Amino acid sequence: MYDYLIIGAGLYGCVMAHELAKRGKKCLVLERRAHVGGNVYCEEREGIRIHRYGAHIFHTSDEEVWRYAQQFVTFNHYVNSPVANYMGHLYNLPFNMNTFRELWDIVTPAQARAIIDEQRKEITGEPRNLEEQAISLVGRDIYEKLIKGYTEKQWGRACTELPAFIIRRLPVRFTFDNNYFNDRYQGIPEGGYNVLIDGLLDDKKLTGSIEVRTGVDYNELRKDAAARKKILGRTEGRTPEVIYTGAIDAYFDYEFGPLAYRGLRFETDRFEEENRQGVAVMNYTARMVPFTRTIEHKHFEFGTQPVTYVTREYPADWQPGEEAYYPVNDAENSTLYAKYAALAKAEPHVHFGGRLAEYKYYDMDDTIRAALDAVQTLS
Numbered sequence: 001m002y003d004y005l006i007i008g009a010g011l012y013g014c015v016m017a018h019e020l021a022k023r024g025k026k027c028l029v030l031e032r033r034a035h036v037g038g039n040v041y042c043e044e045r046e047g048i049r050i051h052r053y054g055a056h057i058f059h060t061s062d063e064e065v066w067r068y069a070q071q072f073v074t075f076n077h078y079v080n081s082p083v084a085n086y087m088g089h090l091y092n093l094p095f096n097m098n099t100f101r102e103l104w105d106i107v108t109p110a111q112a113r114a115i116i117d118e119q120r121k122e123i124t125g126e127p128r129n130l131e132e133q134a135i136s137l138v139g140r141d142i143y144e145k146l147i148k149g150y151t152e153k154q155w156g157r158a159c160t161e162l163p164a165f166i167i168r169r170l171p172v173r174f175t176f177d178n179n180y181f182n183d184r185y186q187g188i189p190e191g192g193y194n195v196l197i198d199g200l201l202d203d204k205k206l207t208g209s210i211e212v213r214t215g216v217d218y219n220e221l222r223k224d225a226a227a228r229k230k231i232l233g234r235t236e237g238r239t240p241e242v243i244y245t246g247a248i249d250a251y252f253d254y255e256f257g258p259l260a261y262r263g264l265r266f267e268t269d270r271f272e273e274e275n276r277q278g279v280a281v282m283n284y285t286a287r288m289v290p291f292t293r294t295i296e297h298k299h300f301e302f303g304t305q306p307v308t309y310v311t312r313e314y315p316a317d318w319q320p321g322e323e324a325y326y327p328v329n330d331a332e333n334s335t336l337y338a339k340y341a342a343l344a345k346a347e348p349h350v351h352f353g354g355r356l357a358e359y360k361y362y363d364m365d366d367t368i369r370a371a372l373d374a375v376q377t378l379s
């Protein structure tokens with residue numbers, strides 16, 4: 001008899017499984033995909049760990065979360081310093097003095113501030129859409145070259161049709177600092193994220209136990225009593241608690257209609273060269289380029305292999321049943337989510353958590369923090 005069924009073997013589900021097993025609970029983790037790890041899963045090819053579902057860089061200012069993750073992996077000293085490619089011209093990200101020097105051939109912070117402040121004057125009053133919001137923050141030049149095309153590809157809509165709140169702020173540094181994140185801690189797990197996931201699911205030193213079964217769709221399993229009994233075994237009159245990390249609307253069979261997401265499509269090529277683009281992440285900000293970025297995976301771990309793999313990342317429309325990446329948290333979908341959240345609150349013996357169940361974008365440290373906080377309410 002299991003104490004907990006954990007639906008989804010992503011980072012949230014794996015942290016929950018580890019913490020509950022540490023407290024002596026017997027956990028069964030059911031994962032719809034053929035592998036554990038969710039979107040941080042890595043495939044290894046010729047010694048190179050490929051981030052199968054897009055680039056994942058661990059960063060946090062939460063010292064407790066940083067220490068927690070370090071129980072299972074050692075992080076290298078990778079610092080995310082992406083480059084933007086606009087019509088063949090390269091600019092450092094985030095927006096900093098290196099960016100401004102390339103844009104305007106200036107050398108001092110005062111010069112950069114003066115240009116941005118002048119261009120911001122174009123927008124008066126409250127910004128009505130994303131375009132006006134971006135220009136009010138960083139000016140027309142940066143918006144046109146480094147924001148507009150990328151954003152329109154990402155969301156599949158013109159910036160004038162997107163709400164202003166999507167870009168509440170844009171990081172602008174008047175220093176020569178290409179570190180994308182402001183967080184205190186940053187790095188990539190040595191050996192890839194699978195090491196972190198395997199460590200979380202290893203129950204050898206725990207008082208409870210963790211069993212994992214992949215290729216099992218829990219929402220389909222719920223509809224088949226015989227299959228459910230085969231997977232779960234005898235219940236002996238007890239109902240195990242469920243930690244559900246899947247899509248909340250799918251759990252309720254889309255009773256109010258599906259929530260909206262943006263999807264992604266990936267194409268990976270192998271190159272007979274040691275170094276293809278010189279950086280792990282390169283953003284392509286021109287609208288005419290169909291992909292948003294390219295990822296040269298070996299640079300995450302400072303690889304020296306004689307070959308390299310580069311992934312092109314394409315934004316895509318999303319349909320239920322496909323992998324969901326970015327929630328569309330506009331007013332309509334927020335209202336729809338509230339209806340599902342009300343159903344979830346009333347669902348007996350089921351606890352909803354994680355990015356899909358909560359319909360929000362979570363960074364990896366946010367995910368770990370949310371799971372650590374949630375487990376306290378269960379034990």
